[in-house]
Amino acid sequence: MSADRPTAADSEPQYDERRRWKALGVGLVAAFMTLLDVSIVNVAVPSMDRALGATPSDLQWVLSGYALTFGLVLVPAGRFGDARGRRNAFVFGVALFTVTSALAGLARSPEWLIAARLLQGAAAGVVNPQVSGLIQQLFRGAERGRAFGLLGATIGISTAVGPLLGGLLIQVGGEQQGWRWVFFVNVPVGILAVLLAWRLLPARPTGRPDRHRLDPVGVLLLGLGVTLLLLPLVQHTQWRGPWKWALIPVGLAFLAGFGLWERRYARSAAPMFDLRLLTLRSYSLGALIALVYFGGFTAIFFIFTLYLQNGLGYSALVAGLAITPFALGSAVASALGGRVVTRYGRPLVAIGLFVVVVGLVATVLVLRGSPSGSVPLLTAGPLLVAGLGSGLVIAPNQTLTLSEVPVPQAGSGAGMLQTGQRIGSAAGIASVGALFFSSLASSRNDWGAAFRQSLLLAAGIITVALVAALVDIVAGRRADHRASTAD
Structure with a gap:
């Protein structure tokens, strides 16, 4: 077998290798969609403010909440895809991203929008590690380099066109309702990506299922620590009094606990992060x-x-x-x-x-x-x-x-x-x-x-x-x- 072809251990039996580049195309479209929502929403924030009567902390949560849940889910989602199959994780992530995009576009209050954005960020965190994992699974040698090059270009383009595309959608849809189309535009793309992914992506997991690989305690400690550090900053103008700053040492204590847990966890299984x-x-x-x-x-x-x-x-x-x-x-x-x-x-x-x-x-x-x-x-x-x-x-x-x-x-x-x-x-x-x-x-x-x-x-x-x-x-x-x- 050529060095540029995946081995039997890397892809499922009977998988048609000619579909690899089509599968990659589906993955790149989904990655583009999730990364676009990092930059495209920036332009829509003032319109959301006027339409929903959002507070400063609401606006910060719309952006930072997406980035936070995106980041916290990345590693465990990647490990889940390795153990249980990347197609299942990818399809679930894109479907959740599509549904939460629709919910964000339908938001009637700042709280509704923030909740949708938190779930949307988590969905994006599920999708993205599956794309890089699929490249490693399906490609070898120079082809892998080209595939990762396309992923890098996708990331760059999504960052570049996000603000301009957001501005165009709001210009067409109007100042009051145009911001909703920043989210609605994901829905048809997401539905198509789910259908094509189920058909084109390999289904077989690349490893044996292993619950220990997911490290839920590590994920929880890291998430609590970071969230407690962010709360006093995001709620600075909403929460009066000095007591809010007491959350920072509590957050640092959770992060210290995360480090201790990961060191202990590494003795018996692969930790979420190798210290x-x-x-x-x-x-x-x-x-x-x-x-x-x-x-x-x-x-x-x-x-x-x-x-x-x-x-x-x-x-x-x-x-x-x-x-x-x-x-x-x-x-x-x-x-x-x-x-x-x-x-x-x-x-x-x-x-x-x-x-x-x-x-x-x-x-x-x-x-x-x-x-x-x-x-x-x-x-x-x-x-x-x-x-x-x-x-x-x-x-x-x-x-x-x-x-x-x-x-x-x-x-x-x-x-x-x-x-x-x-x-x-x-x-x-x-x-x-x-x-x-x-x-x-x-x-x-x-x-x-x-x-x-x-x-x-x-x-x-x-x-x-x-x-x-x-x-x-x-x-x-x-x-x-x-x-x-x-x-």
Whole structure:
């Protein structure tokens, strides 16, 4: 059998290998749909606010809740697909995503919408690990590389077109009801994906069913810890009094419990996350960079669309166009970064982080005082620069972070890296959003001042990621110097 063909252990008997690329196409469509909902909803937030009378914390939960449940479900869903069959998990995830998208579009209250978004994020977390798992199951050699390349392109395109597509749907559907079509558009796509997936995806599990692989206690401890850390930030303006901050040490205690449980669990079964990976400098610092960077840059689009639409009165379409320079710059630089990361290593990531900070600070400078002219045009250049820097961060950092992870821990390492990114997104939206709404209230609805202060906080968070990258560079050079001296 050719090296480019899956073995009998990797795919079910009688599976027609000619259907592999069609199966991949179904998987990519579903991945596009779930990842699109990370960015497309940003543009719709102001319309939801006006239509449902949402509070600031409601708006933050609409975005951060999706990212939170998305991240928490990723690893256990991937393990479930490995043990019980990826087709079953994929079809269930897409069906749940389709139903919850319809429920979100039908929402009559902020609470209804938040509940639907939490379930929608969990469904997205079920779907995405099945796509990468199917690529590993069905492809080998150069074909696997091409398949993963298509997945990377899908991720980039979904990020780039999300804001613009959201703006177009709201423009067509109207300011009051157009935001509902941001969710309804998933329904026909999801139904078609379920039908095709059941026909095209291999059904047989790649391993024996094993309840211990799911680690429900680890999932619960991690979820409780992160949620308790986020609550005081998201509910900052709603919950009065200092007692809410007591939830932070409680959340840290649950995360400590998660670490202790995973260490104990590893003695008898494969844990949700192998803590030994943190002893690898490239992984621990790379995961920290990913966590902090996503905490900084994801929140930018949330506050920018609120500033443009609610603060300055621009349409959702214009707001989507205003975000597009960042997305396009990121897509272009990602293609370049993937090619040269092995040559330049972590310094490439550090350069990207520095460029992002420069672009965000430049955005603040062009908006200082009372800017004359069109704000979307004024910010296009700085945001393009920030996007170019972002493209040199995300994919190259993931490559470097996983470069030293042993093959048996590759799935766990990659899953927890993605989980950290989603948790960082949720925390960033909560913290930057809290400052935005607090500044807005204290400055008597000075939207420009609130946006600039929040953007500076986001730039400060990304600067922390830059420091972590510089620490990794210095530590790496010292290690190389010691090795050369020893030789």
